[in-house]
Structure formats: structure tokens, C-alpha cells
Amino acid sequence: MVTVSMNVNGEKRTASVAPETTLLKLLRESFNLTGAKLGCDVGDCGACTVIVDGKLVNSCLMLAPQAEGREVLTIEGLATQDRLHPIQKVFEDKGSLQCGFCGPGVIMSAKALLDQNPNPSVQEIRDGLAGNLCRCTGYSKMIEAIQTIARERTA
Amino acid sequence: MRPFDFYAARDSSDAVALLAKHGPSVKVIAGGTDLLADLKFAPASHHPKVVVDISRADDLRGIRETDAGLRIGSLVTHTEIMESPIIRDLFPALVDAAHTIGAVQTRNLGTLGGNLVTAVPSVDSGPTLVALDAVVTIAGPDGRRQLPLAEFFVGPRKTALKPAELLVEITIPKENVGKPTHFLKFGLRKGQALALVNVAASFWVDWDSETFLNPRIALGAVAPKVIRAESAEKFLAGEEITTDAMAEAGRLASGDAKPISDMRASAQYRRDLIAVLTKRALEGAYELAQKKRKQS
Amino acid sequence: MATDTKTKTTALVDAEQLLRVPSAAPLVPFPVDVQVPDAARQTPAVGQRATRPDCRLHGLGQTKYIDDMYLPGMLFAKIKRAGVASARIISVDTSEAEMTPGVMAVVTGKDIPCNSFGPSLKDQPVLADERVFYAGDGVAAVAAVTEQIAADAIEKIKVEYEELTPVLDPLESLKLETPGVHAPSANIYGHKIIKKGDIEKGFAASDHIFEASFRTQMVEHVPLEPHSSLAQWDANGRLTVHSTLGRITLGRADIARTLGIPMSRIRVVATVVGGNFGGKNEITTEPVIALLSKKTGRPVKCTFTRPEEFYASTTRHPLIMDYKTGVTKDGKILARKIRLVLDGGAYCSWSETTLGKACILSAGPYQIDNLVAEAFVVYTNKTMTGAMRGFGAPQVCFAYESHMDDMAKALNIDPLEFRLKNVLSEGSLSPTSQTLHSVVVRESLLQAAQRFGWKPKTAPEAEGAFA
Numbered sequence: 075m076v077t078v079s080m081n082v083n084g085e086k087r088t089a090s091v092a093p094e095t096t097l098l099k100l101l102r103e104s105f106n107l108t109g110a111k112l113g114c115d116v117g118d119c120g121a122c123t124v125i126v127d128g129k130l131v132n133s134c135l136m137l138a139p140q141a142e143g144r145e146v147l148t149i150e151g152l153a154t155q156d157r158l159h160p161i162q163k164v165f166e167d168k169g170s171l172q173c174g175f176c177g178p179g180v181i182m183s184a185k186a187l188l189d190q191n192p193n194p195s196v197q198e199i200r201d202g203l204a205g206n207l208c209r210c211t212g213y214s215k216m217i218e219a220i221q222t223i224a225r226e227r228t229a
Numbered sequence: 230m231r232p233f234d235f236y237a238a239r240d241s242s243d244a245v246a247l248l249a250k251h252g253p254s255v256k257v258i259a260g261g262t263d264l265l266a267d268l269k270f271a272p273a274s275h276h277p278k279v280v281v282d283i284s285r286a287d288d289l290r291g292i293r294e295t296d297a298g299l300r301i302g303s304l305v306t307h308t309e310i311m312e313s314p315i316i317r318d319l320f321p322a323l324v325d326a327a328h329t330i331g332a333v334q335t336r337n338l339g340t341l342g343g344n345l346v347t348a349v350p351s352v353d354s355g356p357t358l359v360a361l362d363a364v365v366t367i368a369g370p371d372g373r374r375q376l377p378l379a380e381f382f383v384g385p386r387k388t389a390l391k392p393a394e395l396l397v398e399i400t401i402p403k404e405n406v407g408k409p410t411h412f413l414k415f416g417l418r419k420g421q422a423l424a425l426v427n428v429a430a431s432f433w434v435d436w437d438s439e440t441f442l443n444p445r446i447a448l449g450a451v452a453p454k455v456i457r458a459e460s461a462e463k464f465l466a467g468e469e470i471t472t473d474a475m476a477e478a479g480r481l482a483s484g485d486a487k488p489i490s491d492m493r494a495s496a497q498y499r500r501d502l503i504a505v506l507t508k509r510a511l512e513g514a515y516e517l518a519q520k521k522r523k524q525s
Numbered sequence: 526m527a528t529d530t531k532t533k534t535t536a537l538v539d540a541e542q543l544l545r546v547p548s549a550a551p552l553v554p555f556p557v558d559v560q561v562p563d564a565a566r567q568t569p570a571v572g573q574r575a576t577r578p579d580c581r582l583h584g585l586g587q588t589k590y591i592d593d594m595y596l597p598g599m600l601f602a603k604i605k606r607a608g609v610a611s612a613r614i615i616s617v618d619t620s621e622a623e624m625t626p627g628v629m630a631v632v633t634g635k636d637i638p639c640n641s642f643g644p645s646l647k648d649q650p651v652l653a654d655e656r657v658f659y660a661g662d663g664v665a666a667v668a669a670v671t672e673q674i675a676a677d678a679i680e681k682i683k684v685e686y687e688e689l690t691p692v693l694d695p696l697e698s699l700k701l702e703t704p705g706v707h708a709p710s711a712n713i714y715g716h717k718i719i720k721k722g723d724i725e726k727g728f729a730a731s732d733h734i735f736e737a738s739f740r741t742q743m744v745e746h747v748p749l750e751p752h753s754s755l756a757q758w759d760a761n762g763r764l765t766v767h768s769t770l771g772r773i774t775l776g777r778a779d780i781a782r783t784l785g786i787p788m789s790r791i792r793v794v795a796t797v798v799g800g801n802f803g804g805k806n807e808i809t810t811e812p813v814i815a816l817l818s819k820k821t822g823r824p825v826k827c828t829f830t831r832p833e834e835f836y837a838s839t840t841r842h843p844l845i846m847d848y849k850t851g852v853t854k855d856g857k858i859l860a861r862k863i864r865l866v867l868d869g870g871a872y873c874s875w876s877e878t879t880l881g882k883a884c885i886l887s888a889g890p891y892q893i894d895n896l897v898a899e900a901f902v903v904y905t906n907k908t909m910t911g912a913m914r915g916f917g918a919p920q921v922c923f924a925y926e927s928h929m930d931d932m933a934k935a936l937n938i939d940p941l942e943f944r945l946k947n948v949l950s951e952g953s954l955s956p957t958s959q960t961l962h963s964v965v966v967r968e969s970l971l972q973a974a975q976r977f978g979w980k981p982k983t984a985p986e987a988e989g990a991f992a
Contacts, residue, residue, distance in 0.1 A: 076235065093235035093280075096265070108593035109586025111799075113749045114831040116266040117335055118421065121749055129308070129337040135261045136338070139235050140284055149586030153556040162584035166576055174583025175749040175799030181584060183333065204420035205332025209749055209800050231673060270832065273680070 078138045082107070083151030089138075097141045098122045098133040101148060109149035109178040113207070120206035123179035124148045130186035132205070149178035152185070160223055161185055168219045172210035180206045184220050193224050230269055237282040241368050241397050244283045249370045249393040251279040257395065258282050259304055260338035262331065263347040289342070289397055292316060298403040303342025303396045307354075308333075310341065320401070321517065322357045322410040322429060329353050329414040332421050342396045345381070348388045351450035355382065356429035357412045359447040359455045361405045369394035382454035408433055408443075409521065411513030413506045417493060424450045425494045426502040428482070430510035434470065434518045441465040446478065446507055451486035451499055458482035461507065470515060472508075479508035556585060579797055590799050591753035591769050592828045599755075600629055602814050602827035603675035604652075604663040605682050606837060610691035610906040611706070612657040614664065614684060621681040622667055627674040630820035631682070632813060633665045638785035644775060644807050646714065646873035648707060649909070651783050651812045657686065658706065659871035659906050661837035666810070668817035668825045691906035695845060695868040698903035706871070706904035714869060715877050715902035717884040719956050724851075727860025727895030731851030735932050739848070739924035743868070744841035746913055750799020751834050756814040757824035764815050765792045771805045783812040803912030804839050807874060839911030842879055842902075843868040846887070846924040851895075856938045856946045863887045865900035865921070867910070874911030876902045883917025888956045889925035890966045891947040896956055939981040941974055 079088040082105060089104035098115075101107045101124070110133050113121030117132040124133045125147040152159035158166070161184050171177040180203060187194060187202035194202065199220050203213065236251070238244035248255055256277040258264050268276060283289060289304035292313050299319065301310070307327040310316055316323050330336055330344065330353050344354045345365070355378070363378040370393050378399065381389050390396065410431035416422030427449030433442040444465040446458040461481035468474045488499035560581045582588045619631045634640055634654025641647040653662040665682045669675035692698045698712040705712050728734055754768035764786070770776040773793040781788040798805060814825040829838065844867055851860040865883055869876045884900035933940040948966040955961055973979075 092232055094230045094233050096230070102593070103595065107586075108589065111590070111750070112592065112828075113751070115269055116831070117262055117331075119749060119831075120332070120334060123334055130334050131338050132262075132334045135265050135335070137235065137258065137261065137265070137280075137282070139237065140258070140261070140282055142237075153585055155556050158557055158581075158584065165584050166580045169577055169580060171577075171580050171583045173748070173750070173798060173800045174579060174588050175590065177583040178586040181586075186333065201420070202333060205334040207747075207749065209747055209802070231677070270830075273677075 076139050078142050080141050080144050080146055082146045083148060091138050093137065093139055095138045096134050097124070097126070097136040097138055097146070100138040100141070101133060101146070107148050107150050111175055111178065113175070118207070119176075120179045120183065121176055123182045123206060125182055125186060130183055130205075147182075149181060152181070159185070160226075161188070161219070164219045164223050165216070168215045168222070170211065170215040170219045176206055176208040176210075180208065180216055184216070184223075188220065188223060188227075193228050194220065196221070230265070231273065231276045233277055234279045235282060236279065237284075238286050240286045240288045241283070241395060244281055244286055244395050245368050245370060245393060247281045248395065251281070252392050254278040256280050257346075259284055259340045259343045260306065260335075262335045262339040263343055283395070294406070295400070296403070297400050299401040299406050301341055301399045301401075303340060303345075303398055305341050307331075307336035307339050307341070307344070311336070319407050320357070320361070320410060322412040322431075323354070326354050326357045326412045326414070326429075329416070329424075341399060345378070345399070346388055346390065346396055348382050348384075348386055348454070350385050350453055350455075351424040351427060352382070352455065353414060353424060353427060353449070355455040356427045356447035356449040357410055357431075358399060358401070359457065360410060360429040360431040360445040361401045361408060362445070364400045364402065365396055366398045366400065367394050368397045373397070379455065379457070384453045405431075407521070409514045409518035411510045411517060413510050413513070415502050415506060423493070426450050426488075426499050426506055428503065428506040428510045430507065430514045432465070432511075432514060432518075434515070434522075436522065439470050440467050441470060441474075444478075446482050446510070448482060448486050448503060451488040451503060456485070456487075458485040458507065460485050472512075475508045475511040476504075478511060479504040479506075482507040555587070557581070588797050590750055591755055591767050591796065592750070592826070594755055594767060594826070596755070596757065596824040599824045599826055600668040600670060600817070600821060601672040601675050602666055602668045602810065602817055602825050603672070603679050604810060604813065604827070604833075604837075605665040605667070605679040605684070606660065606833070607653060607657040607662040607664050607684075607686070608660055609657055609686055609688055610660050610693070611689040612686035613689065614653060614655055614657060615687055616685045617665055618683040619665060621683070622665075622678040625669075625674065625678045625681060627670040628667055628678045629670065629823065630668045630817045631665060631678075632816050632820070636816060637783060637812065639783050642779040642783050642808060642812075643873050644772075644875055645877050647782075649872035649874070659908055661833070661908055662871070663810075663813070663837070666813045666817060666827075668814070668821055668823075693905055693907060695843070695866050695903050695905055698905050699866055699901060706906055712903045713901050714873060714904060715867075715880045715900075717880055717900045719884060719896065719898040721893070721897075721954075721956055721958065722860075722895035724860045724862055724895045724897050728849075728851040730853075731859045732854040733936065734849065734851045735928070735935065736847070736849045737928050737931060739844075739846045739927060741844050741846075741920040741923055743843045743908070743910065744913065745835050745838070746800070746802040746804035746840075747834065748798075748800025748802060748804060751829040751831060752805060752809050752838055753826065753828040754809070754811050754814055755824060755826040756811065756818040758815075758818055758822075763790045763792065764818075765794065766811050766815065767794045767796065768808075768811055769798050769801075769805050770795055770808060770811070771798060771801045772807065775806075776808045776811065779808045780811050780815065784815055802914050803875070803916070806912045807839070809838065836908055839874050839909045839913070840870070841913035842870075842876065842883075842910040842917065842920070844883065844917070844920040844924075846921060848924060848928045850928065850932065852932060852936065854936070856933075856936055856943045858891060858893050858947045860895040861888055861893045861898075862896075863898040865898070867900065867902040867917070868905055868907065869902040870905060870907050870910040872909045874909045875916070876910060879910075879912070879917040881917075883921050885955070885957055886918050887921040887925065889922070889929070890949050891925075891944075892949055892953055893947075893956070898956060941970065941979055942981065944970060
């Protein structure tokens with residue numbers, strides 16, 4: 075067993091886990107943050123997407139000890155007590171999610187995209203979401219939502 | 230996943246020491262995009278007792294010009310390659326190649342070293358570097374050694390790494406820094422796709438005679454490892470730069486390849502792709518050469 | 526075989542692992558009020574802007590799917606899959622698995638009180654006990670304190686098989702002389718025939734007769750959320766199953782049947798599901814985990830891996846579709862003969878409904894007075910084919926529309942015009958002689974053509990109307 079400590083959504087969290095535990099499992103089972111999902115466990119579907127040290131990553135492809143001392147941002151860290159994050163708000167307004175399983179991953183990817191590129195083209199949005207699979211929506215309302223946020227921010 | 234012991238290396242020498250100490254049932258983890266995907270569904274016989282984490286070995290990072298040429302640390306991620314001002318300026322083909330790998334998440338984690346060490350026949354970062362005569366530096370218990378990348382690839386998922394050895398950096402030789410190069414990948418999807426065919430074309434232009442100088446064509450996914458299209462290269466050397474010559478090179482490259490038929494495509498389809506993509510890669514490199522000439 | 530858990534656990538397994546109490550994570554105060562739909566305001570709904578009430582929680586990452594549920598003392602189950610397409614099970618030895626530290630219970634096919642279920646034909650076992658009919662058939666199951674221990678334990682279960690020759694090609698299976706996959710039952714387990722008018726007369730009056738054969742492949746739904754279920758019993762011997770199951774009443778009936786307990790003792794709770802598309806329309810591991818839970822006295826959860834989603838869950842039927850169509854030289858369809866063969870996999874699942882739908886829709890939205898459409902579904906030793914969005918309609922659509930294009934090209938008639946000459950209209954009779962109303966095929970095609978900027982294609986050089 076190894077003890078791992080990291081900053082998750084602004085709070086220091088610590089757990090004792092087997093070293094082969096993935097960051098995904100750590101978040102879900104030790105920290106009760108079940109927003110990141112297990113969809114494939116091999117980094118293809120993106121349902122496990124979180125942001126580590128400012129970089130968008132598949133948490134199923136990181137080992138918990140590799141995240142030691144790092145800053146981890148999950149879907150649970152976006153909204154505040156009284157306000158949705160703009161991406162969550164616009165996704166809701168547009169109806170961008172259906173079953174919702176891919177949602178946390180897509181929203182993290184959208185955040186990473188907009189943080190880096192405040193006014194992305196459709197192609198850049200597609201590229202930014204290429205690591206997130208969705209079987210329900212066909213992505214069009216996600217793309218619309220991201221375009222809306224970009225427009226509102228740059229307006 | 231099945232259990233293993235975990236050690237985080239402080240730097241490359243620490244990593245080599247750990248590999249030597251805990252071998253032979255030991256594996257290296259950097260970005261984890263290949264290793265963990267592999268271990269999760271692999272049989273027990275494949276599973277290592279120890280995993281050595283090199284993700285914090287900072288001496289394996291960095292992109293810089295040295296006396297030897299352009300040095301890229303093995304821990305440099307695909308995203309870092311895409312964002313590096315030096316690489317964007319000198320080798321847009323490396324940026325293009327990195328961009329074809331996986332998606333944002335996997336590019337943020339995946340490293341150039343990891344991509345090369347996994348050594349699948351369709352290795353996306355391989356052809357451009359082979360076309361540029363890249364050399365790899367390997368650190369081991371007996372010290373460091375160098376090897377042309379083309380020889381580093383031995384076969385499908387096999388490299389020249391010996392036990393306890395670590396790939397530390399990749400160097401593009403000084404004489405090739407700035408050499409116009411173009412890379413094209415053809416996959417069944419635009420993202421997160423395996424290549425059916427990869428082509429990198431690289432040549433200097435002899436502006437006086439408008440001929441190909443030191444042409445290199447490297448092909449991926451059409452042989453057990455990255456290969457050079459030697460008959461195409463021989464044909465192009467000294468040949469006048471025309472569309473017809475590029476097309477002819479494409480045809481010759483197609484013959485140099487040894488593609489297989491599998492569930493993704495037939496060997497014939499792959500040969501057809503090589504012919505077309507080689508021509509286009511040559512055109513792309515030429516455009517780049519012309520653009521650079523205008524700028525200088 | 527009695528297992529001495531006390532000795533095993535103190536010697537080799539962490540106490541914490543044994544109990545598997547989720548780490549005491551601090552309560553995260555619920556951010557942002559959950560949106561509760563006002564029923565009074567939402568009717569009448571037509572014309573109103575309505576946001577999906579679940580979108581709020583999805584966006585917050587607060588929606589709890591089955592795999593997000595962790596109960597104190599919960600065990601994880603894994604299923605051992607046969608790995609052979611057709612075999613007789615000679616013996617199953619679970620002793621090594623049972624002695625593994627952290628393994629709390631093992632079940633095999635013999636432990637299932639009533640080992641058959643299914644949405645129509647009850648031909649599927651919960652766990653294969655005498656025969657294996659496809660490589661994904663479960664032959665044993667293990668509940669352990671961690672998923673990895675369960676995964677390791679199933680590898681220790683030794684099964685002796687007498688391998689049999691599998692039937693993999695549906696056309697082979699269709700032949701009467703091919704041995705029955707589920708012998709003594711025949712391989713053709715569903716048949717439907719629709720006859721209308723007189724096709725011989727229709728073909729005789731035709732200027733051209735076109736024949737073509739089309740095939741579609743097996744498709745997997747790939748819901749982002751893998752199949753998952755969680756079973757637990759209360760002190761009064763009542764079972765609660767949380768499951769990704771879409772059809773909970775049907776599921777409850779099958780769980781009752783297989784466990785041999787009254788439905789009144791079973792509660793099935795379905796939450797928001799992470800994608801179904803037809804693939805979660807019947808039970809999978811629910812009876813198995815119920816038995817494991819009963820044996821251990823602890824909740825048991827089983828979640829499919831992504832590979833299991835591909836080989837051990839239902840898929841879309843591959844179809845082999847043979848079309849013969851008689852037309853006049855100016856493009857009026859006079860007669861059509863269709864034969865469909867559905868690859869019905871190892872078990873029936875939703876094949877009968879799929880068969881019916883495919884057969885009825887196989888003529889396409891076209892006025893065909895002389896028609897014979899005959900469809901068969903056959904057993905093969907492959908992954909179950911069941912419900913998937915469209916239920917047979919997408920496959921035949923691919924066939925009849927490709928067929929229409931091929932015929933239009935051969936007749937040198939614009940494909941749109943060819944269709945407009947033959948589409949159904951108000952009052953047309955369907956293939957099963959139902960009078961159709963609100964028929965808008967013509968209008969839809971014309972509107973679409975206008976929006977797409979369709980230009981008539983009649984000559985081979987005019988390929989690529991959008992070039």
C-alpha cells in the first residue's frame with residue numbers, strides 16, 4: 075500500500091491505496107468523487123477525463139502515485155454552492171446531454187479547450203472533443219453550446 | 230489491474246539503477262497511455278512485478294538545439310511537441326505527426342519516448358524522425374550509447390533496448406535541422422485512429438538545378454517496422470523536381486513496401502495509399518521548402 | 526465446500542480490504558439547487574421550452590449510475606466466460622478459486638434454481654451448466670472483496686470442455702441438414718411470411734427483373750455505461766436489485782423465475798441509465814449476483830468490462846437479404862420477392878420481434894401490389910443478437926434503398942424520380958394490407974431534394990450531383 079496526497083478541487087485529500095490503483099479508481103472509491111466514469115479503462119472513451127496540473131488527461135491512464143502532490147480538478151470542482159459553471163449552465167440550456175454518462179468528461183474537455191482557446195472554430199472544437207465519445211447525442215448540441223459560450227465571452 | 234510495486238525515479242540515472250535492481254520483471258511508466266492500456270487486459274504472464282515511474286525525471290524533458298543538432302528529451306509529450314516554438318519553426322512535420330496521435334488527453338500524457346519504445350509498426354512519430362536520420366541515446370548500467378532510430382526499431386513491439394536500458398533522448402542531426410519534411414497519416418478516422426499507412430518525405434532542394442537533394446522517404450504501418458523507400462529515394466536523388474517525378478517516386482515507394490491484408494484494409498489498398506500519400510508528402514515538403522526560401 | 530474465511534483473511538488479506546468500507550469521505554454539500562420540474566407548468570407541453578430535468582445533475586457530475594454505488598461490505602463479482610463457441614461442459618472445478626483469500630463465494634450453473642430465461646423463448650441459461658452455446662457464455666461466477674481478486678479467481682476455475690463444431694454461418698444454419706445448435710430444437714427458430722397479390726403474374730408482366738443480395742454486420746450498442754447491477758437481501762428475505770436494466774418488470778419476472786422466488790419478494794430499482802439503445806432490455810448477471818449475495822450475506826455488484834460489452838451482451842442482428850424486383854421499363858415496380866435470413870446468435874433474446882419488424886418493413890415505403898417477403902431467424906454459436914434501435918428496420922432499409930439506387934442506375938432513371946414513381950401515398954395498403962394514413966413519403970422526399978439542391982441524375986457522366 076502507498077499513501078498518496080494531492081490537491082483535489084482545492085482541498086488536500088489523502089488515501090492509502092495499492093500502487094497499481096489508477097487515479098480514476100482513487101477519485102471514485104477513495105474520495106467519493108464519482109463524476110469521472112469508467113467507460114473503457116484504456117483511455118479510448120474519455121469518460122474518465124479530469125484536469126491534472128492544468129492538463130486534460132484520462133484518469134484511467136494515470137497511476138494514483140503519479141498524481142502525488144499534484145492539482146487535480148474534477149467535474150465536482152466546477153460549480154460553486156450557488157452557481158453553475160458557464161459550461162454546465164449552457165449545456166443545460168441547450169440540452170447537450172442525454173444519458174449524461176459522457177457529460178463530466180466532455181465538460182472537462184470543453185473547459186480545457188476554452189481555457190486555452192477562447193474562440194475556437196468548429197474544427198478546433200471537434201479536435202478538442204475528439205477524446206470524448208458520446209453515443210447518445212451526436213455531439214452537435216455540445217458544439218453549439220461551446221460556440222455559444224465562446225460568443226458570450228468574447229462579446 | 231494486477232498488483233505491482235511502484236518506484237518513482239528522481240532522474241534518468243536513478244531510473245536505470247531501479248531498472249537494474251528490480252529486473253527482469255520490471256516495466257517503465259511515463260505517460261502510461263500504452264503501458265496501462267496494455268496491462269489491464271493482458272495475461273498474468275505479461276504482468277511486471279515492479280513498475281518504475283519516470284514521469285518526474287526532469288532531465289528527460291526539454292527541446293533544445295545543441296552542437297549535435299536538435300535534441301528532444303524522451304519524456305517530451307506530444308502536446309509539448311505541438312506547442313514548441315522551435316519544432317513548429319523547424320519541423321512542422323513533427324507537429325503534424327504528434328497531432329495525429331490519439332486525442333488531447335492522450336497527447337498530454339503520451340511521450341515521444343514512449344511512442345517510439347512501444348514500437349508498433351504504425352508508430353506515428355517514427356517515419357518523420359527516420360526520414361530525418363534521427364539518432365536515439367540510450368542510458369544503461371554500462372553508460373550511454375547511441376543508435377540510429379531506424380536500427381532502434383527491430384520489429385513489431387521490439388526495440389534494441391537491452392535489460393535495464395532507458396531511452397533518454399532523440400536527436401535530429403545538425404545537418405538535417407530545418408530540412409523540409411512533410412508527414413501524412415491515413416487512418417479510418419480522423420481522431421484516435423491507427424494508421425493504415427504513414428508516410429514522411431524529406432529533402433533539400435538544390436535551387437540551382439531544381440533537383441532533389443538527399444531525399445528520404447520513410448513508410449510506417451506497411452512493414453514489421455518503419456522502413457525507408459529505398460528505390461524511390463534512389464530515383465529521386467538528383468532528379469528534377471516535377472509532379473511526374475513525385476508520382477513516380479510514389480509508385481516506387483509502393484513497391485518498396487511490404488503491407489499485409491488485415492481487417493482494416495487489404496495489402497493492395499495500402500499499396501495504393503502509399504503511392505498517393507508519398508506523392509502528396511513530397512509535394513508538401515516542396516511547398517515548405519519554397520515557403521522557407523521566400524522567408525529567408 | 527466450507528471455506529475458512531477467518532484463517533485466510535488474517536493471514537493474507539488486509540482487514541480493510543475484507544470489510545471494504547468506503548473511506549469516510551467528508552460530505553460534499555450539494556452545490557446548486559436541483560431543478561424540480563413543475564408539473565402544472567409543463568402541461569400542455571407542446572410549444573413550451575422544456576429543459577431536461579436530469580441535465581442539471583448530469584452537468585454537475587452528481588447523477589448516480591449503478592457503478593457509482595458503493596455500499597458498506599459490498600463485494601465485486603466477475604463472471605468466467607467460456608471462451609469456446611460450442612461445447613459440452615464435462616466438469617467445473619472451483620476449489621482453487623474458493624480457497625483464494627478474499628473470495629467470499631462461488632456459483633456455477635448447477636446452483637441456479639431454474640436455469641433458463643428470455644424475453645420470449647426461455648432458451649438462455651443464467652450460467653451455462655451442461656452446454657456452452659457461444660464464447661461469452663458464463664460458466665461460473667465469483668464474489669470477492671476487490672474486483673481484481675475476483676478477476677484472478679475466475680482464472681483459477683478449471684473447466685473441462687468437450688469442444689463441438691460450432692455453426693457460425695447463418696446460411697449454413699438455415700440448411701435443414703445442419704445439426705441443431707440447440708438440438709433437438711431446429712436451427713430455424715422463427716419464421717414469418719407475407720404474401721400479397723400474385724408475384725408470378727407481376728414478374729411475368731415486368732420488363733426487367735433485378736436481383737441483388739445484401740448483407741449487414743453484427744453491431745454492438747457501445748453504451749458509454751457498461752452493464753452493471755447490484756444485489757442485496759434484507760432481513761425479511763426480500764431481494765433488491767439495482768440495475769442498468771431497461772425493462773424492469775420483465776427483468777423482475779425473469780429474476781423471480783430463475784431464482785424460484787415470488788415476484789413479490791423482488792424489488793428492481795432502475796436509475797438513470799448511461800445509454801441503452803436496446804442492449805439493456807433483458808437481465809444479464811442479476812440472478813447470479815443475487816445468489817452470491819445470498820451466500821455471503823453482503824451486497825454484490827457486477828459491472829461489465831468494455832470487452833464483455835462486445836462479446837457477452839446482445840448485439841444487432843446481421844441480416845442476409847435477397848431481393849428480386851420486377852419493374853416496367855419506365856420504372857414502375859410490379860413485383861418483389863424478398864428472403865431475409867437473420868443471424869439469431871446463441872439465444873433468442875428479441876429475435877422474434879426483430880424478425881417480424883424486418884419482414885414487414887422489408888418492402889420499403891413503396892407501393893408493391895405483388896409481394897412475397899419471407900424471413901427466417903436461425904441459431905448460430907455466436908453472441909446473442911437482440912434489440913437495437915430500429916429492430917430490423919435499419920438493415921432492410923440499407924437493402925431496399927441500395928436496391929432502388931442500383932435499379933435506377935440500370936434503368937437510367939433519376940433515383941429520386943424512380944422513388945417518387947413508387948412511393949406509398951394516402952390510403953395505400955401496407956405489405957400486410959393495412960390501410961395507411963398520414964403518408965408523407967412523397968412530400969418528405971421533395972422537401973429534402975429541394976433543401977439538398979438535388980439535381981436529376983440520369984447519365985453516368987452526371988455522377989456527383991454536388992461536384
